[in-house]
Amino acid sequence: MTALTAPHPLVTRARRLADDLLVPSAARVDQQGVPAGHLEAVRRAGLLGVSAPEEYGGAGAPDPVARETAEILAGACCSTWFVQTQHHTPVRMLAGAEPGLPARDRLLPALATGASLAGIAFAHVRAFPRVPVRVTAERGGWRFDGTVPWYTGWGLNDVMLLAGVTRDAEVVFAFADAREQPGLRASAPMRLAALTAARTVSLELDGLWLPGDALLRCTPQEEFARADGARSANTSPAVFGVTSAALSLLAAAPDAGDTAAALRARLAELRRSAYALADHPAPREHVAERLALRTRAYDLMRAATTAAVVAGGGRAMSLDGTAQRLAREGMFLLVQGQTAAVRRTHLAALGG
Incomplete structure (x- = not known):
């Protein structure tokens, strides 16, 4: 690009x-x-x-x-x-x-x-008012109980940023070692349709205690939701990266040059618009416009990865084929970082 x-x-x-x-x-x-x-x-x-x-x-x-x-x-x-x-x-x-x-x-x-590598374990906070992980003040620190549905990088990360919600609807962020320990047990690595390679597990928390000096911050749930919703409305750079990779593959295929050029022109325009909004001095404004651009970027990614599969023909179905891998990675990015607002906007667009 x-x-x-x-x-x-x-x-x-x-x-x-x-x-x-x-x-x-x-x-x-x-x-x-x-x-x-x-x-x-x-x-x-x-x-x-x-x-x-x-x-x-x-x-x-x-x-x-x-x-x-x-x-x-x-x-x-x-x-x-x-x-x-x-x-x-x-x-x-x-x-x-x-x-x-x-x-x-x-x-x-x-x-x-980068001497130490961190992971994150707090996407589940978006499920509120359902509380997958409950936090309680205890012994000068914090006790975590519940299930983290998704944690990526298990066995690769050194520390994790963990979050849960208190009875008073405060979101507590604290750091823990990314390893099994009293009160923390990991599942077997998940087999997923895409990105199984990223070593994603679920975490069972049964009285995991973290000391007070592990705390990063406490934030009211409503404040977390407002900031997270505005941030999540932006298009992930990964969407543009996978789209560009698919278009490079497409451009090298016979009879596909015009299609690749047309899609790449759309990519350039979308990318400029999305990043201009990401750099807007008021990051919580224009949320509806950001969501619309994110949805358009999804549509373009789907078109680009589908075109790469079509151009590749039967050989695109090989497990070592680049086209099918990019298509699966694109499918993953459709739900990565998804909030309720992102899902509603995307479904409405798909329904016409």
């Missing part, structure tokens, strides 16, 4: 990593799982610290650079992208926390450089 930013060293490194490692091994990773070596390569390229503060060893790169590197990784190997993308949310939240917060001082230096 045409770069939306001036050339940046991290973008150059991301492209080199994609060309030299991620693309050549994507079919194998899809079938066998994301190896720790891939995440180490992402770390060596400086990409785990793309948005982390410079004073902690991160790159402190602007959002357009972070988005472009995400597009590159997702289009090259969506499973690797999905494991490492979990890391960036805890880093951003810690960077935005008040100086002197024990969890910030303890964890951010290693997370900013």
Whole structure:
């Protein structure tokens, strides 16, 4: 895709990593799982610290650079992208926390450089008023009980950012070691239609106790929902990355050049519009427009991946075929980061 930013060293490194490692091994990773070596390569390229503060060893790169590197990784190997993308949310939240917060001082230096890898375990908070994970203040810390339905990167991550809801509808975010321990048990890795390679499990919490210094923040559920809804309305860069990869595959197929060119023109326009809204100075405004653009991006991704399968013919059905893998990754991205508003908007558009 045409770069939306001036050339940046991290973008150059991301492209080199994609060309030299991620693309050549994507079919194998899809079938066998994301190896720790891939995440180490992402770390060596400086990409785990793309948005982390410079004073902690991160790159402190602007959002357009972070988005472009995400597009590159997702289009090259969506499973690797999905494991490492979990890391960036805890880093951003810690960077935005008040100086002197024990969890910030303890964890951010290693997370900013990628020396430690983080995952997230709080998408279930979107289910409110249903509460899959209940939190109770106990013994100067916090007790977590319930089920985390999805946790990605098990066996690869060092720490997790866990959340649950109190009886008073406060969302409590705290850090835990990403390993089995008293009160925390992981399921077997899930077999999924796409991104099984990302090592996703469910977590059973039965009295997991975390000390007070593990706390990141407490947020009223209504405030969490408002911020999360506005943020989730934006289009994921991974959607554009997978779409672009499918169009590159399509452009190389016989008789498909015109179709690829037409779809790529739509991609360029959508990408510009979506990122302009993502950079809007009032991030909680224009939510309906953001949702509409996200839905259009889904439609384009589906068209691009379908066209790649059609152009590939029968050989596209091979398990090591790129077209079918991109189509399955696109299917996964339809529900990744989904909120009720995203689902309603998408279904309404599909119904005409």
